[in-house]
Amino acid sequence: MTPQDKIAILQHLIQIQSVNANETAVADYIASLFAPYPQAEIVKVPFAPGRDNLVVTIGDPTGPMLGLSGHMDVVAAGDAAAWHHDPFGGEVVGDQLFGRGASDMKSGLAAIVITMLELLEAQTPLAGSIRLLATVGEETGEYGAATLTDAGYADSLAGLVIAEPSGLNNVVYTARGVIDYKVVSTGKASHSARPENGVNAITNLMKFYNAVGPLMAKHTQVDPVLGGLLHNVDLISGGEQINSIPAHAELMANMRTIPAYPNQVIYDELAALIAQLNQEDGVQLDLSYSYPEEAIPGDPQAPLVQLAKQISDQVCGHDTQVIGSGGANDGAEFLRAKGEFTSIELGPGNDSSHQVDEYVSVTEYLQAITVYEALVPAFFAQVAATVGE
Incomplete structure (x- = not known):
């Protein structure tokens, strides 16, 4: 997939106006991208009319499962006249791609979707499975993640990466x-x-x-x-x-x-x-x-946390920080699942989330795909090494 193809997928996602609703249109688009691959298991999990979660699973079901999660809803754009760029246009100016959700978090969602598509396209052997957990309603209460958790879709996870806009220079391991x-x-x-x-x-x-x-x-x-x-x-x-x-x-x-x-x-x-x-x-x-969420505890030395830091350091050439977040995320719901696993946030984005002229760096967005594509096999190798000890 060319860089322009990857940018076009993000632009298409931004052009779908999933403002606190209408996530089914996003789910249908993402499902259509996986449709050419019969080895991909695609399931829509309804929350309400027009609000379907999407679960896509690929890889070897006999190995450990890594969850990749992103939410499909966005907050309202507010006064469109205050924007210098169409909030649902996905316009690219220089290295910046503008639109509601560009940072929070359709760039992260697109990056994990493309990661899975490229692994399928290359027929990359996987020592485990990857499960996309695309959720509704994160901005107003994480009830999409709650629906998937209650339905058991997170029960088999060995680790979870939520592509929220931490910026690739940060790995979030704990959250309020x-x-x-x-x-x-x-x-x-x-x-x-x-x-x-x-x-x-x-x-x-x-x-x-x-x-x-x-x-x-x-x-x-x-x-x-x-x-x-x-x-x-x-x-x-x-x-x-x-x-x-x-x-x-x-x-x-x-x-x-x-x-x-x-x-x-x-x-x-x-x-x-x-x-x-x-x-x-x-x-x-x-x-x-209304939709309370528990704080997410965490260990900064957890293997997945340190692995994500190491890979982001290598791909992006910076010293990735291991931090906490003041905001809640879908991990609070997914961690209710059966079994124990580490949940982290690592995704492209910045402080323009929820603001006028929200944007994402195109360079960082494309780097995020590279990070995830390196993280997946490294995670399976890490789990295998731990089991072998």
Whole structure:
């Protein structure tokens, strides 16, 4: 496959507008690339209408399995007029390829797809199998990865590489978790001139707001790589008009967790606070969560971590750093699978993710394919050597 062919695949992926939906169109396109190879096992795994995950497996099923994962959804482009390049055009200017998802993470997705296609095209003997795990809904909750994990598609993995935009000069081995929660306060409306006839939902909601900050601040342990627990109330709404006691108010908060504080610890504390406040007269607070994810623990000396660093050093000619990530990724779901394996992030991309004029370096994108094509056989050799010890 020529470099231009590889660029064209990425451009086609960017031109599919899979903004928080429509991933089936991406899955169908990727499946069509594998269709000429009967040895490739292709399975679409539905999450919702128009939202199919894609699993493609190649290689020797008697050997270890390496997972290569990327998500097919992208965030919204926002105001298209603010872009200097069509957000769904895939325009190339110099060494930069522009478009929504160019960095996060259709370049990584394209790179792992092309890696598998080139191994098939060259009829490269593999001492194991490779499984593409292309997911829906990563940007809004990792529910595609959850669907695949629950269906058992990650149970046989010996290792997992997620092609998120770490930049090829970084291997991410640990990541924060996330908890998004909502608290709804239900009161009773009345005229503001007769507040004794109502129950102020905002006042009751503020009781929670004033208590939850100090409660979360008690978690003072700091991870040497990820830092401390983060808690932010980011959305508050309530009331209908200025002269009415509000019957409804709600807040939403985002937490970034660390391995020292498993999510269940936070759930228990928030539930206890809600229960305590609901004992007060007139207080009715309800707590709910949206797709929480555990923090990903890791070992910087794990064999896959060090192997990925070594290969990236060799291919790219730099000193690859082994780091942690402040953002959650699909690995948090895949690690729920049966068996134990190391999950890393290594992929092309940069800090333009989710921004206007998002782009990826064409050079880095093509280098990523070279990195993955070197990593696959090296991983199988590494596993074989470990088994033989």
